Amino acid sequence: MSVRVAVIPGDGVGPEVVEATLPVLRAALDRQGESLEITELDWGGERFLREGAAMPADAAEVARAHDAVLFGAVGRPDVPDDELVWGLIIGLRQQLDLAVNIRPVRAFAGVPTRVRGTDGVDLVIVRENTEGEYTGAGGLVHAGTGDDLAVEVAVHSRRVIERAAEHACRLAEQRTGRLALVTKSNAMRHGYPLWDRVVREVAERHPEVELETVLVDAMAARMIQAPRSLDVLLASNLFGDILSDLAAVLAGGMGMAPSANILPGGDVPGVYEPVHGSAPDIAGRGLANPTACLLSGALLLEDLGHDKAADLVREAVATTLADPHHHTPDLGGRASTTDLAAAVLRQVTDQMETR
Ligand code: ATP
Numbered sequence: 001m002s003v004r005v006a007v008i009p010g011d012g013v014g015p016e017v018v019e020a021t022l023p024v025l026r027a028a029l030d031r032q033g034e035s036l037e038i039t040e041l042d043w044g045g046e047r048f049l050r051e052g053a054a055m056p057a058d059a060a061e062v063a064r065a066h067d068a069v070l071f072g073a074v075g076r077p078d079v080p081d082d083e084l085v086w087g088l089i090i091g092l093r094q095q096l097d098l099a100v101n102i103r104p105v106r107a108f109a110g111v112p113t114r115v116r117g118t119d120g121v122d123l124v125i126v127r128e129n130t131e132g133e134y135t136g137a138g139g140l141v142h143a144g145t146g147d148d149l150a151v152e153v154a155v156h157s158r159r160v161i162e163r164a165a166e167h168a169c170r171l172a173e174q175r176t177g178r179l180a181l182v183t184k185s186n187a188m189r190h191g192y193p194l195w196d197r198v199v200r201e202v203a204e205r206h207p208e209v210e211l212e213t214v215l216v217d218a219m220a221a222r223m224i225q226a227p228r229s230l231d232v233l234l235a236s237n238l239f240g241d242i243l244s245d246l247a248a249v250l251a252g253g254m255g256m257a258p259s260a261n262i263l264p265g266g267d268v269p270g271v272y273e274p275v276h277g278s279a280p281d282i283a284g285r286g287l288a289n290p291t292a293c294l295l296s297g298a299l300l301l302e303d304l305g306h307d308k309a310a311d312l313v314r315e316a317v318a319t320t321l322a323d324p325h326h327h328t329p330d331l332g333g334r335a336s337t338t339d340l341a342a343a344v345l346r347q348v349t350d351q352m353e354t355r
Pocket of ligand 1: 013017073074075076081254255256275276277278279280281282287288289290292330
């Protein structure tokens with residue numbers, strides 16, 4: 001059988017990290033008697049400059065013709081950020097109704113971090129992915145008069161909170177049972193109190209789940225001071241976005257954090273992507289750490305039921321990162337993107353031979 005993946009390398013470091021990842025996924029699948037079938041898509045900033053749109057009008061259909069989508073990054077300095085973010089990744093998440101963004105963060109032995117006490121960190125952020133502050137609802141009035149007034153409306157609906165909470169509870173059940181809901185219900189009087197109520201109701205249907213509610217500001221401090229006290233976090237679109245960059249730092253930086261955009265139980269392909277963006281400051285120089293993309297690939301394999309192949313990739317990444325010779329500059333090393341990727345590929349091949 002073959003796994004059909006639509007690949008969007010995108011902009012900046014996107015193509016570099018995706019190119020580093022594909023051979024590893026192919027090798028891991030190969031050992032399970034599976035093959036990887038790729039459709040490369042030119043969606044992103046260059047397409048926007050050429051054709052006026054970062055992706056085609058039938059993008060969701062194209063994605064649906066595949067088992068999954070692997071996405072590098074989008075963003076380039078000569079195109080307004082919102083054109084590309086809305087025109088591609090947020091657009092795709094909304095068109096496919098990808099309810100949650102799963103962002104696991106794990107400390108790897110041998111990888112230095114700027115935060116003390118992160119050894120053993122192993123948490124997952126479940127970020128609501130379709131509403132909150134990122135629906136685009138709102139508008140600008142009196143534009144250009146000097147009295148410009150912008151309204152940005154946050155949208156929180158019971159149905160959407162409920163499905164994110166249901167997934168977070170199931171994930172917590174598979175892990176330690178601990179779930180922390182992140183809100184700001186002391187200052188925001190409508191949306192987050194609704195989150196509190198709905199998530200409490202959902203958690204009551206999962207007696208093994210121990211729910212606590214933490215305000216987002218307190219959570220930011222706790223993630224730095226006591227990160228090992230956390231397991232599964234459930235957060236709105238905005239809070240999940242911010243906290244996952246913070247969480248990435250616990251694991252060694254932006255190059256380390258993978259993610260999966262999925263509709264749990266739905267018949268749509270997931271979109272798998274590193275949490276980091278296009279990083280134009282280091283693009284094209286072989287400096288990007290491909291770990292986030294490699295681990296996103298492992299999530300893709302796991303969600304498609306190829307658990308052994310996914311484990312193979314994760315073990316290969318862990319073994320490789322344990323040796324500082326393979327570290328890219330963001331981790332304090334001197335290895336290039338391709339050096340690190342080649343070492344991971346060797347590990348996958350070696351592990352396969354010793355099994
Ligand atoms: P975008 O607007 O596309 O999000 P950005 O540069 O504002 O791009 P990120 O791409 O998330 O935001 O990067 C923030 C910083 O983290 C970058 O400037 C870069 O130095 C670092 N970084 C991001 N990804 C990586 C990576 N894969 N390897 C090493 N460093 C990275």
